[in-house]
Amino acid sequence: MKASRRAVPDGARPGSVALVRGAVVALTTALVSVTGLLAFLAGRAARQVVTPAARVADTRLVDVDTAAQTITLDRTAQTVLPGRYGLFTTGTQDYLKLGTVLTADDATVTRKLLTQIGADDRLSGAAAFSGWYFTRPEELHLPFESISVPTSLGPAPAWVFPAPAPTDVWAIHVHGRGTTRSESLRAVPVFHAAGITSLIASYRNDGEAPPSAGGTSALGATEWSDIDQAIASARRRGARRVVLFGWSMGGAVVLQVALNSAHRDLIAGIVLDSPVVDWRQVLTHQARLMGLPGPLAKVALDALGRSWAGRLTGSDVAIPFDELDLVSRAAELTSPTLILHSNGDDFVPPDASRLLHAARPELVEFEEFEVAGHTKLWNYDEERWAAAVHGWLARHGLTGAAVAGS
Template structure:
């Protein structure tokens, strides 16, 4: 009886955590030292702090932000990195922070013209979005869909490569992400309802002249994009899909997270039962249960039609690469899969910017040949 009760409690907590948008992201990386003269910071060694590349560092409970560059020294006591800039806050006084794949905080950091627009949604007022026009007016657009527990700046890293290819970028917000209107229950549906907001963004883009649209999804944004690609009313406007560290099958991800939390393996299965049953809403606060079969694109692989570029790191740490590999194997006719070795979760651009950019630019050049509606001479 006690075991059953404990199982129920753990599964309920896990389920509620997954569908509840977090109000804050905790600092998880201790600061060992800051040298203002040398322009360096030394962090406790972690999988992320030891990763080469350029990253954001939010510190002191989000009251400060810096950009970190190359690793200068590493030992068992700390990882010393170059401080590229301190945008706000007192880095010298920081005791903890968290590394992020974000590098740009807003479109103004890119030095490009942009417009703040509003995309009408069916859950209330419009959702804010950034529109960054192509250098030369074009009917080719990319819609960037960020992941869970983050917001629009996540997709800014991909704007330059798309702009170089002649694309206008639309970086959207969606229900319950902290920027867009909340749904009635204020809960994530893991893509099962959020796709409607991407569909609304497609309509908005079309109203501004878009005729060929690429959808790009990051992490949970990948799950949202896949739902859009199979449920949209505007498939004729879509040219392809780019996914970065995507959720392909939520069952795979929930099980992986259960192991990471050192929970018994069956807890994840029970948590999915809670999220997938109407009675589970009493625990999670969901108004409608989640249809996990509809979110499994390994099982639904044959329903996909659009050319797809899939980028994922083998050591992701949050979303296992197994779903991406399975989808790429099953649908090698439409999926171009590019694995990274040690780039972690949604940090592929940060780890190897030239490879990230060249992979996308090459795929975009070849996209007309991959389109199911195109013809070859």
């Protein structure tokens, strides 16, 4: 009996077949390697999105004149802007208040110091320019109380600034990603002047409130429940109408509260400063700024939305981007809304804010600023910012509110 042999294609020798097989194996290995590299890079990009952000130095302290009380910084698009700002630094002081621009050239900017610096002070050269301005509630020179808001993860710290007279209208202030409650302090005076009590809330994974199991951000998809509990706390203290105020990612959180809250009957209005209205637009834009190729950014976003990719992205939960897209869900909004956004915002561009206004012009007012940076509208033009917020509150009958129960 003859031994069986595999058929060899016409014109192909056994050695040629081996070469083809080797090429196929090599190509397959290369494809797996490229796919693995793409997954690795996409995972790294995705992790940056959900990992709580750390403050990063974005300017350099060049000189401090203690006699003139001025500070000189590297010139950037932000440090040259007019207005009042803050500067995070390290050394004998960790935060400085900065006033108006005094001089500027192509390389540096000199501003007035609003925090006293002495000859013995020593400051690091690396610094971070900030819109916070206020860092502690005492700086507002208004009565306040520190409270705890019970959440499913434990007590979350909050500040309450009572209105000048008893009122049933409260504002719940919600900070953005990578910041703390202090970011919201700027808004308190205009609400206080309008006769509204303010509660400045914290939420999971912000470094003050209790962390989630994995400690990662859900971009508003889970954080909103902590703010819902803040509304419940306000309700127990006499609130009958609530204005939600969100900064940046705090805007995404607030919008989820507006759609999902067990206390929707209390929500009388929404104010948003530089808000995230559609995370896909924001993250795609930020990926371009980072120089990430479009396909890589798309893979990273897709991975963030998949529960099975949690080990790759590091995310506690799959990010429900459709639920967080308030342009698509504009019809579900029921509360009067004021959006404050700048065309100079290169971190969260105002495109989605404009689209939300266009989708619901009868419900959503849009106040567009120019030049001002992300969440720095108050700093750039405090008078216009305060007038816009106060005017909107007045138009909706939310100033000088009645005493609870009257």
